[in-house]
Amino acid sequence: MKDYQAYMIDLDGTVYAGSQRYPAAKRFVERLQAAHVPFKFVTNNTTKLPRDVVRNLADNHDIHVTAANVYTAGLATADFLDQRAGATGKRTVYVVGEIGLRQALAAKGFTVDEDHPEYVVVGLDSDVTYEKFAKAILAIRSGSTFIGTNSDSNIPKARGLMPGAGALVDLVRYATQTNPIFVGKPEPIILNNSLAQLGVPADQALMVGDNYHTDIEAGIHAGVDTLLVYTGVSTPAQVAQETIQPTYTIDSLDHWDLQEGPVD
C-alpha cells in the first residue's frame, strides 16, 4: 500500500450518522492526528460555517479538530469562483443558499447583485421561496453563469429524506434549460481545491467515504485513490455492480492501518 500523505474524509455516514457516534471513526481521526498526517473533512454541506462543523464534532462526537480540517462545498464554491473571477473584477453573485455559502462568498469579495449578477449560485436553502427561484432563473436567462453547490437529491433528517441542494438546483435547471457547473462531490472541483490546500498531489492522497456515488466517484474523477467504508449509504452488493471499483473497501475504520492499509 501507498503511504498516503493526506486524507480527505466524508462526514455523515463515515464519521458519524446524524447524532449517532462512530467510535472507530473517532479512533481513526486520533490515529491521523497522532501520526501528524494532514486531513480534511470534505463535505457537501453548505449551510454550516466551518466552526459549526468543528463544534458539532466536538460536542456531539468527542472528535476534536480545527476549522482548517473542514472543507465544505460552500468554501469550495467560493474558492472556485475566486479562481474563475481572477482579476476580472467581476465579483457579483446572486445566492440561493444559507450562511455557510453566503459567508464563504463574502469572504472572497463577492457582493450580491439581485438583477444582473455575474454568477448565480444555488445551494440548499431552507428559506427558499418562489421569488428567490424567479430571481435566479431570470438572471441565468439573462446570461449569468449558473453554479450548483452540489447535486445531492436529499439530506437525511429526523423527519426523513428532505429535499437536498440538487433538488433546488434541478428546479432552476428545468426552468432555464441550462445545466449548472457543480462544485461538490461527485464532481472533482471540491477535491482538487482541497488537495491544493493540503499541498499534496492527487496520487498521494486518499478519499474516504461511505457513499459510492458521491465520495468514491469524486475520488475517481479527481484521480485520487478511494477507501469505501461500509458504515453508511453504499452496500457491498451495490458496489459490486459498479464498473470502477473503489481502491479499497472495509467494514470499519478500525480495519484501516495508516501504514498497512486494510487489515482484519
Added chain:
Amino acid sequence: MKDYQAYMIDLDGTVYAGSQRYPAAKRFVERLQAAHVPFKFVTNNTTKLPRDVVRNLADNHDIHVTAANVYTAGLATADFLDQRAGATGKRTVYVVGEIGLRQALAAKGFTVDEDHPEYVVVGLDSDVTYEKFAKAILAIRSGSTFIGTNSDSNIPKARGLMPGAGALVDLVRYATQTNPIFVGKPEPIILNNSLAQLGVPADQALMVGDNYHTDIEAGIHAGVDTLLVYTGVSTPAQVAQETIQPTYTIDSLDHWDLQEGPVD
C-alpha cells in the same frame, strides 16, 4: 374538411398574448357562438378560478363567454382525481398550488392531509416554500400518489420567463426519484375530460393552439385533430422538424372557416 362538432382552444398565444388583444381570435370566438358550436378554452393555468378567466377575457379582450367555456388544468386535475378516487372514500390530498387548484379539489370533496394524503398534487404556487416541498416529498416517499398539474417549464410574465408548474414538479421528482402523473397539456387527460364534458367523441373535435409541444401534442395524444395557429410560441420552421404534423396550420384565426377549414 370535417364539420367539427366542438372546439378546444388554448388561451395565451392563441386568443391573446398577455394583455395584447388578438382581434382575429375575438372574431373566431364570435363565429363559434353565432354558429352554436360548443367550445372550451383548455388552459394549463391552475392559479385562477374559471370566473377569473371569464372576467379577464371580458375586461381585457372584449371576449364574452361563461365559466362553462373554461377548462383549466386545475379543474382537470380535480376531475381526474375524482374519477380515480371513485367510491373508495380516499379523498385526502396535499397541495402545492394556488386557489384555482385548491378550490377545484375542494369542490370534488377532497380534504387536506399534510402528513399521509392519498395524493400529493403539485402545481404552480407563487407562495411555495422549502417546507411545502418537504411535506410533498416526505408524503410521496411514504407512498402518496404524485400528481403534477402540468409540465410547463415557464410562464411568461412582464418580468420575463418565470418558473412554471413543471419546474416545481421537477424539484419534487428529483428529490423523490418518482415520476408524476401529469394532467395538463401535452398529456391527454385534460383533453379527454374536456371532450367528455363537451359530449363529443375525439374524432369530432378540433384542438386549436399556438404551441406544438403543448396544444398540438395534447391533441395527438388524445386522438383529436389539431389546428396550429402561428400567433404564439411555435414557428413554421420549428414545426417542419416534427415527425407528426398538425392536421392544419394557419397564420391567423381569420383564415379558418368553420365549414371550409383553412382559407386564404
